[in-house]
Amino acid sequence: MAHAIELRGLTRWYGKRRGVLDLDVTVHEGEVFGFLGPNGSGKTTTIRMLMGLIRPSAGTASVWGLDAWRDAPAVHRRLAHLGSDPGYLGEMSASGLLDHLGALRGLPAGAWRSLAERLDLDPGVAVKKLSRGNRQKVGVVQAFMGSEPLLVMDEPSTGLDPLMQREFLALVAEARAAGRTVFLSSHNLTEVERACDRVAIIREGRLVKTATVQALVGDHTRSINLLLERPAPDGTFVLDGVTVLSSTGQDVHLMVRGDVNPLLRRLAELHVRDIAISTPDVEDLFFRYYDGSVAGSEGRSAAAAGAGASAEVLR
Amino acid sequence: MTALTFRLELRRSRVVALWLTVIVLAYGGIIAAMYPILKENSQLLEDYMKILPKELMAAFGMSGTLTDPGVFFSTYIGSFLWPVIAAMGAIILATRPVAADVERGWTDLVLGTPLTRTRSLGAAILAQAIVLALLAVAAAAGVLVVGALVGAEFDAVRFLAASVVFWLFACAIGGVTSFVAALTLSRGVAAGVAAGVLLVMYLMNIVAELQVDLAWLGDIGWSRYLAVTELIDTGAVPWTSVAVFGVVAVAGWVASLVVFRRRDLLP
Numbered sequence: 121m122a123h124a125i126e127l128r129g130l131t132r133w134y135g136k137r138r139g140v141l142d143l144d145v146t147v148h149e150g151e152v153f154g155f156l157g158p159n160g161s162g163k164t165t166t167i168r169m170l171m172g173l174i175r176p177s178a179g180t181a182s183v184w185g186l187d188a189w190r191d192a193p194a195v196h197r198r199l200a201h202l203g204s205d206p207g208y209l210g211e212m213s214a215s216g217l218l219d220h221l222g223a224l225r226g227l228p229a230g231a232w233r234s235l236a237e238r239l240d241l242d243p244g245v246a247v248k249k250l251s252r253g254n255r256q257k258v259g260v261v262q263a264f265m266g267s268e269p270l271l272v273m274d275e276p277s278t279g280l281d282p283l284m285q286r287e288f289l290a291l292v293a294e295a296r297a298a299g300r301t302v303f304l305s306s307h308n309l310t311e312v313e314r315a316c317d318r319v320a321i322i323r324e325g326r327l328v329k330t331a332t333v334q335a336l337v338g339d340h341t342r343s344i345n346l347l348l349e350r351p352a353p354d355g356t357f358v359l360d361g362v363t364v365l366s367s368t369g370q371d372v373h374l375m376v377r378g379d380v381n382p383l384l385r386r387l388a389e390l391h392v393r394d395i396a397i398s399t400p401d402v403e404d405l406f407f408r409y410y411d412g413s414v415a416g417s418e419g420r421s422a423a424a425a426g427a428g429a430s431a432e433v434l435r
Numbered sequence: 436m437t438a439l440t441f442r443l444e445l446r447r448s449r450v451v452a453l454w455l456t457v458i459v460l461a462y463g464g465i466i467a468a469m470y471p472i473l474k475e476n477s478q479l480l481e482d483y484m485k486i487l488p489k490e491l492m493a494a495f496g497m498s499g500t501l502t503d504p505g506v507f508f509s510t511y512i513g514s515f516l517w518p519v520i521a522a523m524g525a526i527i528l529a530t531r532p533v534a535a536d537v538e539r540g541w542t543d544l545v546l547g548t549p550l551t552r553t554r555s556l557g558a559a560i561l562a563q564a565i566v567l568a569l570l571a572v573a574a575a576a577g578v579l580v581v582g583a584l585v586g587a588e589f590d591a592v593r594f595l596a597a598s599v600v601f602w603l604f605a606c607a608i609g610g611v612t613s614f615v616a617a618l619t620l621s622r623g624v625a626a627g628v629a630a631g632v633l634l635v636m637y638l639m640n641i642v643a644e645l646q647v648d649l650a651w652l653g654d655i656g657w658s659r660y661l662a663v664t665e666l667i668d669t670g671a672v673p674w675t676s677v678a679v680f681g682v683v684a685v686a687g688w689v690a691s692l693v694v695f696r697r698r699d700l701l702p
Contacts, residue, residue, distance in 0.1 A: 134701075171547055174699040193551045201547035207540020207702075209447070223439050224548035262544075 122185030124149050124270050124301040125170065129179030132165050139165040140325040147303055152296050154316035155305040162325040163305040164204060167274045171201055183270065199270040202263035204278065210248025214258050217247060218265065225266050232265040239287060252279040264291050271295060274305045289315050342380065343398045346372040349391035359383055437554045444562035448528060452566045455524050456573045459516065463577025466511045470587045477502040504589050505667035508578060508597065513663050517574050521605035522633055524570050526626045529612035532559035533691060534622040537700050552696045560688050563609050571602035593670060597663035600673060603680035604661050608633065610687020617694040620701065
């Protein structure tokens, strides 16, 4: 069975300017895959290559086993796309536009209606008269109105209000439940954390990390603050993956990486008055990758990875 | 899918088509209304024309007598109004699908569907050709209708045959502009290049008419081929014009399809 998306050594140069370099990404059928990176990191370049709009300088991009450039029309029968800033024809009404794009995808007229109602979109208004948020709703409706097995979306929730963002996440969840695959480029970390099974982080055109959201969070350090009834005996916290950052007798600050069970067993032997555990969210991890502390090291530096979280607890 | 795109392109062209058609019809009608006055005062006009240098008149397409229907139509419509209208219409329509739509991101949306690049641009080219045909027919129709009302006795078949040459000329501009637009993906650059080339060729023709030793310059410009005087006056079909404009139009469109199919689409 072919993967939904397979990028192998995917590279794109714009003259001497870097687009993306040597990307290797596999998106499995049925998963929601987040593609994280700030503006200019290469997300849109990658999606344009996936959509067959630009050719790779080197490497390959394939969708459902088909070459994204050479077999673009065949690929597009099996995917729906939403760009970051869709260039709609402003003079058309939302309904006319959705009907036209739907018809090009072989959908019947009005296939968008239930989604438009759900997102509270007025389809009779000319697109140029819609607010940024409402134009984005048109994009979301356009992406979800079909039943293509793959959805490729570039910054899909930009401009949506929090209620609509929640609705968007629900749509993604429904798509996954229906067995569809979603490739979601975003810099909305909360959205990615909530929606995605796996995440790839791209930095300056290079892939920094690919992991499940769970693993990305789980592999990293937790910050634990303990308030004990009485000081712990010497050597209590000498365990694999545990670092004592500070100890004033009863007040202990630990960093833990990996399995927390040995530490929990040890804590059970103590009289703990209070405990605070903080786990870094994807946002923390993302910024850590971006400030260079973990870049390319696959998170080897536990101390660096935990710094943000511990600061949060100690404040 | 191609039919859908074609219909949308026609719909998007209706404002351009409407305004240019109104201009062409109105101008042609006003000029045709003046024809009986020109005819009544033909001797006076001839005397006046003799004052002007012969070469200068030839340079601006005024050769022969203005009471002659072919000269009349060529002078007022063929050498003046039609090149401007054809250039405006062809440039607006030809730069839209391959340059303006790429710039605004519409191309990303339609090519995100199973629609192929060739079909997408092919449908736009077909719509372009039809709108230009409408304008070309309007260029003759305005003169013919008002001419009939004022008793000008213009030959409708020959005037409409002249509009076929006009149409091919407009298509040639459209073909070349489509090609430049596909190469540059910039509406401004493509429009500038097309308009610049037309202007340079027009000036070359003037120089060719004024300078005998540079007469060859006229052969590489459009002005010499946009000649319908003989067609209207004698019924002789200008096959060279038909061939030149036809070949340039088809070559331009085919080249634009080839380039558009193979190139990166970067807004």
